[in-house]
Amino acid sequence: MTGIISARGSKVAAAAQAASRVRTRSATKPGRRQSSHWWIHVVLGIGGFVMAFPFIWQIIMALSTNAQVTSPTPVFWPGQLQWHNFTDVFARLPFFSQLMTSIWVTLIRTAAQIVLCTLAGYAFARMRFRGRAVILGIVLSILLVPSQVYLISQYQIVQGLGWLDTLAGIVAPGLFSAFGTFLMRTAFLNMPAELEEAARMDGANPFQTFWRIMLPLARPSISVLAITTVLWSWNELLWPLVVSTRAEDMPLAAGLATLSSDRTINYPVLMAASLMAMAPVLIMFIVLQRRVIDGLASSGLK
């Protein structure tokens, strides 16, 4: 594998070197540290290949037969592509209901967090009320506490409400986010006060000011909040695992994780299922790549 890559890399490298020789002679300024470092492409190429390989391998396995996957010598190309593995997923696993659960959980949480966190973030940033600093401090202190600390008690509450094994139970705690509140508060803090004052002069009430003037300005931060919530909600494992016991009620992450001990499902079908489970988020990432990367980098979420 690496042999092919480095061979191709050195060919690219040779071309790059030749180009750099020409360029350094003709125009030295723009290409300063640019093209003489062909080895950067070799290093990043190998690194990028290692990063992408499990995904490539997953696609290959999803299109292979079980015998090919379990062959002691790796089969890099299955020959006849086994597309039926993908339809088998729906026939043999409660994949469709898990997919719907994942979609609903993600949509409801994202919508709720956008509404609740922008409202609260705006109030914490731009309105005056008694106890504001203390209340904000308490809300933000949640960020310092690892999730295990509230998990048991959240379970008790959801159980008490009779929401175990329901969509409501999976969704509930994730509707509220201290992180989102912090993110939106920071966004509103950095906005000019003049606009708000102008709206107030025109007789707008605080909600109208928020809705018409400030909210549209917060759109970039709202998209960061939406992206992080979708990512986290789609991928989350521990909470759904705790509150749902029946496979049909689980979102995809919990469904796949509990499936791994089931020996009756063959590997290619498992690969097709895992590929389809992560595809929506991966597609979102590839389409919105800059936004996702910059958003996650600026939020420091992990």
Added chain:
Amino acid sequence: MTINTERPEAAQASPRPTTRPARRTGVPRTDGVWPWLFVLPLLIGVGTFFIWPIIQTFYYSFTSWGVFGGASFTGLANYARLLSDPQLYQSLLNTIIYTLIVLVGIPIAVWLASLLNTPGLKFAQFYRVLFFLPYVAMPAAIALVWRIMFNGDFGIVNSFLGLFGIAGPYWISTPGFALVAVSLVGLWSSLGFSMIILGAGLKDIPPELYEAAELDGASRWRQFRSLTVPLLSPSIFFVLIVTTISSFQLFDLLYAILGPLNPVIPKTMSLVFYFYNAGFIDGDKGFAAAIAMVIFLLIGIITVIQFRVQKRWVQS
């Protein structure tokens, strides 16, 4: 979701409300009921599902739960039992080993991010996407792929090692190797995140400094050591904190790669897995609450130590 220490610059960016002049001119000091309408929906949820549970878990950690759900106060009994349970130390050790292996990714990320930041580098965005891909992939799903790749009989990892004449172990079913396998996947999936944060830090270093260093005849390595690393130290520190805290909460990858019924689990489990087992498999909620408090305390201690040590090496 685990969210980590907010970035210092963001935390400082809160201008004090101008209450004093308002008081003098007689304008009301508050905005009446409006702010409450804005914050109450969130506060009710956060209070119910976060604040109250945190207080309750603290209390639970001093109680014992009967078979029928009744809790009785038992003082420090859970903590005493916890401290004498060898599984605590095994889980702690596993968590530390995992964290240390994942942290090896940080120097690699610094190096790769500095390569990626080379001015005028072609395909930079393409590389960025490749390195970030593992971070956005669902851990439970990609874990299944790694599980097959690490298979002792037909996994591609062992086929690859075979090229060098190394007979690969049964990764998933041998305790030590299982933890190493999970750790390598952890490193793989967090590398891109570190690179992106570090890349943002690198962009803030003025290119003139490198030009000056080049004029002075500093080698690339010298530039990296004397310019990049010190100027990047705040970002490196941030990545270090975030990676440590999230590694300490290892659960998803371990659960999904090894599988909950794997016989190596007792020897390989992390602190959070130990917590999960106690609270939700054994139903020992009081004991699990004590484990949660210990995890909280450990993360707190590590963060404080890191902040202390940071003063010595991070340039501001």
